[in-house]
Amino acid sequence: MSLKGKVAVVTGAASGIGKRIAEVYAESGAKVAIVDLNLPAASTAARELKAKGKAALGIQMDVTSEESVEAGMAQVLKKWGKIDILVSNAGIQIVKPVQEFTFDEWRRMIAVHLDGAFLTTRAALRDMYRRGDGGAIIYMGSVHSHEASKLKAPYVTAKHGLLGLARTVAKEGAEKNVRANVICPGFVKTPLVEKQIPEQAKKFGITRQEVIKNIMLKNTVDGEFTTVDDVARVARFLADFETNALTGQSFVVSHGWFMQ
Ligand code: NAD
Numbered sequence: 001m002s003l004k005g006k007v008a009v010v011t012g013a014a015s016g017i018g019k020r021i022a023e024v025y026a027e028s029g030a031k032v033a034i035v036d037l038n039l040p041a042a043s044t045a046a047r048e049l050k051a052k053g054k055a056a057l058g059i060q061m062d063v064t065s066e067e068s069v070e071a072g073m074a075q076v077l078k079k080w081g082k083i084d085i086l087v088s089n090a091g092i093q094i095v096k097p098v099q100e101f102t103f104d105e106w107r108r109m110i111a112v113h114l115d116g117a118f119l120t121t122r123a124a125l126r127d128m129y130r131r132g133d134g135g136a137i138i139y140m141g142s143v144h145s146h147e148a149s150k151l152k153a154p155y156v157t158a159k160h161g162l163l164g165l166a167r168t169v170a171k172e173g174a175e176k177n178v179r180a181n182v183i184c185p186g187f188v189k190t191p192l193v194e195k196q197i198p199e200q201a202k203k204f205g206i207t208r209q210e211v212i213k214n215i216m217l218k219n220t221v222d223g224e225f226t227t228v229d230d231v232a233r234v235a236r237f238l239a240d241f242e243t244n245a246l247t248g249q250s251f252v253v254s255h256g257w258f259m260q
Helices: 016-027 039-051 066-080 103-131 153-176 191-204 208-216 228-240
Strands: 007-011 031-036 056-060 085-088 135-140 178-185 250-253
Touching: 007 016, 007 066, 007 103, 016 031, 016 039, 016 085, 016 228, 031 039, 031 066, 039 056, 056 066, 066 103, 085 103, 085 228, 103 135, 103 153, 103 178, 135 153, 135 228, 153 178, 178 228, 191 208, 228 250
Parallel strands: 007 031, 007 085, 031 056, 085 135, 135 178, 178 250
Antiparallel strands: none
């Protein structure tokens, strides 16, 4: 698989899943914009890739801010002239029962996952449509795009919402050969999940091991975490698959936790 000559923007790429996707894209020949709220970490990730001879750029962006998204995407266009691939991946998690969420927490969750997906999609589409060369938009959904879990109301709501956005972009983008798909990982051991283990243990009054075994991996076929590499390989496949045969789909990568 080759992404040679392609320009990819990966949001939330300073850590976890996004970081690995950026690395795999760069290893496949793409020029990669490592976009994140955390500029020092994004710059470090870009420097690591550049030290290996890859083309990478660290960009600070708050995906919930229209101004910040427009400025960040403009930076990519100024540097490399186009955007072929967008991975809308930036995400956060807050776990608590519905009645304990503050309105600000709810809005923050929806903003990072849905406003962020909309704002980055809009900016990428404008370039893809202008050039007429097509493109790939990949949303980082979750098994929670299909399933609910206790304590995750805004996350589950937002991740379900991404399916709607992807399917609409798939229909609108088809005539310009822009594909939109959703990757739906199971639990992957990243900082986002590490943080949840003690929080869930406390909320449910169980041990960390019980959270992992009886909640996170309970319904997998093998009791294994999904890895950042598993997800990045699917992201590379979708970036490289250049026909509308695969568009408007969701790809569950979860060790069988959820089977569609
Ligand atoms: P992570 O915490 O390792 O990385 C998330 C990154 O997003 C961080 O670098 C953070 O700085 C960045 N970010 C947060 N808010 C941002 C904002 N407003 N603007 C720009 N960047 C922002 O988490 P991860 O586990 O790699 O998660 C990446 C994506 O994968 C998220 O959308 C998450 O919901 C999804 N996901 C994760 C898992 C999992 O088990 N880890 C499972 C399914 C889906």
